[in-house]
Amino acid sequence: MKHVISKRLILAFLLLFLSLSSFACAEVTTTTLATTSNTTDTLAPTTSSPATSSGTTSLTTAATTTAPSTMTFSEIQATEITISGSLYVSNGTTTYYTASVIPDNAVNLAVEWSVVSRGGQAEIDQSGALLATAPGGITIIATATNGLFAEKNVAILSVSIPVQSVEIIGADQLAHGDRANYSVVVNPVNATYRNVTWSIESGEAKIDSSGRLAPKAGGLVEIAVNVDGVASTKSVTVTPYTGSVSNVKVLLNRVDLRNTVLKDYEREFEALFPMYNVTFETLLDYENNARIRLMGGDYGDVLLIPSSVSAQNLSYYFAPIGSLETLSLSWRYVSQKAHEGIVYGLPTYGNVNGILYNKKVFADAGITELPTSPAAFLSAMQTIKTFNASKQSFLAPFYTNKKDSWPLDQWQGNVSSVSGDPNYYYNILPQDRNAFSAGSPHYIVYKLLYDLVRQGLIENDPSTTNWERSKVEFVKGNIGAMVAGSWAVSQFIDVAIKVRDGTFLYDNGTPAEQSDLADPANVGYMPFPYTHTDGKVYSAHSPDFFIGIKRNTTNMQGSIDFMMWFLQESGYYQLTGGIPPRADMPFPPVIQAFQDLGVILFEEISATGPMLGKLELVESYSGIVLWNPDWKSSMFEYAFYNLRTYDRIASDWNAMWNLGIDLAG
Amino acid sequence: MSRIANLNCPTCAKPQKLSQLKAQRILLFFAFLTVPLFLLLVFTYLPAFNMIRYSFYRWDGTSPEMTWFGWKNYEILFRNPQYLTVMANCLYYLAGSLVQLFLALVVAFILSFKFRGSNFFKxxxxFPYLLNGVAVALMFLFFFEPQGTLNTILRFLGAESAITLWLIKPGLNNILLASISIWRYVGFNIVLFIAAIQSISSEIYEAAEVDGANRSQILWFIVLPNIKMIVGLNLILAVKGAISVFEVPFLITGGDWGTSTFVIKALNITFGANPQYGLGSAFAVVLFAMILLISAVQKLMIRED
Known part of the structure; x- marks a missing residue:
């Protein structure tokens, strides 16, 4: 009897325990793994289509467990354009016009200038500079990329009529947080003035070249205008902001700027937009940490989009910004963060790929012309090595920074350049059975690295290199060249200035020795030395991180305002020395220098149709993940100890890539 | 639960039966077990089960859907030569662990004799076993660096020709890394062996001494057979350690210069650019299967004796 009872009890308890634990498991399962059947999303049909096959399960994150709301399509279009500038111009002179597009957070602030003759003749460039060539009437047209346009009728006179006095026209009162346009009235009315310059005399505000005033605080602001040397001022009363303040949280990767530039951004943005309180959070190892944050659902309102989020999954985490059709007219690279015609992110800036070189080291060794073939580059490196053989402090003609791994990945950016084909990387490579065979872009790019290592043109000890130290040694002329994206140029120039002034600090806080050898003018940048069969050098430029807005953010308006301000007004892309995100903004000097050399710049075309997601698939099947340093690192090691020939290595790569293509089907 | 409430019920006239007391004890017994079992289930078995499940899916870490992948992850793992070949590096550690066991046995045997300072040597x-793995890695990194301790000593001794880049020399670096593992874990084996040796009855020793056996004969014919179980256990642990070695090579060379191991590879695959959680899980499952297999084989071999 006793036995029976206790056995029953045990059984009952076990059942209880099992049901408890299965309940617990079930709960865990529903929070981490659940079969999708209820998410319906009009804008993202593929990712959230009801899963019917038993093979597809879905990971629910906080993003969906908090009731997937209907997506608001946040594309803000330009609604108004105003052209400012003189109504009368003198023949043969250049007059400057500006256009002001409203609203300020519209996705298409860029305008295209054109001129129509009504008897007169003139040319206008894309910065709004008009050159009058024959007297008569003309019409200047500024067209936004959404088709909205403004016209201004201008008369070209054969005489020049100077301005005698000017007056500023516009609102006397403005609320903090709003913006207003100001214009000038000149006397005499038919004066042919050329240039209008706006400035702030006193008070907290900023004014742009078209006379659009943005106050930064309540109080009195005095704006000034200067029209061809004749000046005037106007007082504007700014009423303080009294409304509510909402939060915008921003996730960025620049830990180094956390206490400096980002603090300034925070101040500036909150001054211009008193209705928001912005907080920056910077993440080390952004890619991995941000990915974890995405999964957790706590990823701020505005953030850099981790590059591992594939196009098909963008709609799951990010709010749609606009249609690809509209945005691609105003913004560079957006096709890379678009899916089914909808864009989910805008580029922060772009880079070209190439090689950093020390101009003085090259010149001293007698290299006057930049090499344009791998062979010429190798011989230049050899010359530099021989020339500096007796120099004690000289480290290497070419520095690889292998120890840090990621510098090897910088080589990968040159593959597109060598191909010279915008379609190559995303649309041809995933099915190229000769992707690593002799003559292929990968083969050419990495052969140069192999040869540099094999011929002993690199650092003596590649196991203990250090990126920060290499910057200092580079600017001091102890390193000839290194491969890096154009983002590095501004960093190196900055280091050169600091080392020259003796203010450079290493990561650990120790100061670098002051050196007069450091000169920012010596930091040079050249394209990958490869001349295409048509006799031209090509260079691909590609985006850095994109910025996006969290889907279902509680502060959509603030997020849009911040994103647009950050991309266009904050000065972030200038700080990086990169290619501006907006298509109408000019290339930075380093890239203009490329163009001056006759290098043909192009933008990669992102994967389309059956190639969508194909490259990632072949990468994972083949085990050659293109932006992972491991396979480049092994090649480096084989070269360093002369264990395998390059052709043997390349044929192994090719075999693996083909295996990847086969497995991907 | 109502049964317990009834026990305290003052109106219940029936006295407690012995069986009820026993039932109460059993209930208590299970009540105490519930929490640890629950934790074990949720934090060990469920993740392990999910790991096996994930290995049949393709997942990049961010996509809301995992795609059913069947055996394809395993196909990739076994068909791509670059994955299984890193297993060859485990041989260095395997050889190292045999050396380590031999050393441990000899040292333990010596230390098991009472002599002045034996505890100090223990x-x-x-001591190295108590050190944190990161500290060990850093220490040896500084030791083997080109401008590090070892080369400085060699330079001081005038042996300039022996100076080399220790950590990147193919083959040599793996041997050095395996030696670091030996240095670190030998103490643990010694302690286990000493404990086992001391459990051998002193009568056996005395008998052996009376019969005129020398020390090495005692070691081979008395100590070794008596601590067979512990040797077997240490062997299993050593082989497991050799297959799943990670800390030391990852921290010192990062898996570069031909020192990559299976776990480092799995880590790169799972968390590198283009992350593949499914393939990474498949790696873990294969590793798990290998260890299971080796354990089983060793168990069988020990049982046969």
């Missing part, structure tokens, strides 16, 4: 040998 401490000395055991």
């Amino acid at each position: 401490g000395v040998f055991f």
Whole structure:
């Protein structure tokens, strides 16, 4: 009897325990793994289509467990354009016009200038500079990329009529947080003035070249205008902001700027937009940490989009910004963060790929012309090595920074350049059975690295290199060249200035020795030395991180305002020395220098149709993940100890890539 | 639960039966077990089960859907030569662990004799095991660096020709890394062996001494057979350690210069650019299967004796 009872009890308890634990498991399962059947999303049909096959399960994150709301399509279009500038111009002179597009957070602030003759003749460039060539009437047209346009009728006179006095026209009162346009009235009315310059005399505000005033605080602001040397001022009363303040949280990767530039951004943005309180959070190892944050659902309102989020999954985490059709007219690279015609992110800036070189080291060794073939580059490196053989402090003609791994990945950016084909990387490579065979872009790019290592043109000890130290040694002329994206140029120039002034600090806080050898003018940048069969050098430029807005953010308006301000007004892309995100903004000097050399710049075309997601698939099947340093690192090691020939290595790569293509089907 | 409430019920006239007391004890017994079992289930078995499940899916870490992948992850793992070949590096550690066991046995045998300072030496040998793995890695990194301790000593001794880049020399670096593992874990083996040796009855020793056996004969014919179980256990642990070695090579060379191991590879695959959680899980499952297999084989071999 006793036995029976206790056995029953045990059984009952076990059942209880099992049901408890299965309940617990079930709960865990529903929070981490659940079969999708209820998410319906009009804008993202593929990712959230009801899963019917038993093979597809879905990971629910906080993003969906908090009731997937209907997506608001946040594309803000330009609604108004105003052209400012003189109504009368003198023949043969250049007059400057500006256009002001409203609203300020519209996705298409860029305008295209054109001129129509009504008897007169003139040319206008894309910065709004008009050159009058024959007297008569003309019409200047500024067209936004959404088709909205403004016209201004201008008369070209054969005489020049100077301005005698000017007056500023516009609102006397403005609320903090709003913006207003100001214009000038000149006397005499038919004066042919050329240039209008706006400035702030006193008070907290900023004014742009078209006379659009943005106050930064309540109080009195005095704006000034200067029209061809004749000046005037106007007082504007700014009423303080009294409304509510909402939060915008921003996730960025620049830990180094956390206490400096980002603090300034925070101040500036909150001054211009008193209705928001912005907080920056910077993440080390952004890619991995941000990915974890995405999964957790706590990823701020505005953030850099981790590059591992594939196009098909963008709609799951990010709010749609606009249609690809509209945005691609105003913004560079957006096709890379678009899916089914909808864009989910805008580029922060772009880079070209190439090689950093020390101009003085090259010149001293007698290299006057930049090499344009791998062979010429190798011989230049050899010359530099021989020339500096007796120099004690000289480290290497070419520095690889292998120890840090990621510098090897910088080589990968040159593959597109060598191909010279915008379609190559995303649309041809995933099915190229000769992707690593002799003559292929990968083969050419990495052969140069192999040869540099094999011929002993690199650092003596590649196991203990250090990126920060290499910057200092580079600017001091102890390193000839290194491969890096154009983002590095501004960093190196900055280091050169600091080392020259003796203010450079290493990561650990120790100061670098002051050196007069450091000169920012010596930091040079050249394209990958490869001349295409048509006799031209090509260079691909590609985006850095994109910025996006969290889907279902509680502060959509603030997020849009911040994103647009950050991309266009904050000065972030200038700080990086990169290619501006907006298509109408000019290339930075380093890239203009490329163009001056006759290098043909192009933008990669992102994967389309059956190639969508194909490259990632072949990468994972083949085990050659293109932006992972491991396979480049092994090649480096084989070269360093002369264990395998390059052709043997390349044929192994090719075999693996083909295996990847086969497995991907 | 109502049964317990009834026990305290003052109106219940029936006295407690012995069986009820026993039932109460059993209930208590299970009540105490519930929490640890629950934790074990949720934090060990469920993740392990999910790991096996994930290995049949393709997942990049961010996509809301995992795609059913069947055996394809395993196909990739076994068909791509670059994955299984890193297993060859485990041989260095396997050889190292055999050396380590031999050393441990000899040292333990010596230390098991009572002599002045034997406890001090036990401490000395055991100390590295107490050090944090990162500290060990850093220490040896500084030791083997081109401008590090070893080369400085060599330079001081005038042996300039022996100076080399220790950590990147193919083959040599793996041997050095395996030696670091030996240095670190030998103390742990010694302690286990000493404990086992001391459990051998002293009568056996005395009998052996009376019969005129020398020390090495005692070691081979008395100690070894008596601590067979512990040797077997240590062997299993050593082989497991050799297959799943990670800390030391990852921290010192990062898996570069031909020192990659299976776990480092799995880590790169799972968390590198283009992350593949499914393939990474498949790696873990294969590793798990290998260890299971080796354990089983060793168990069988020991049982046969």
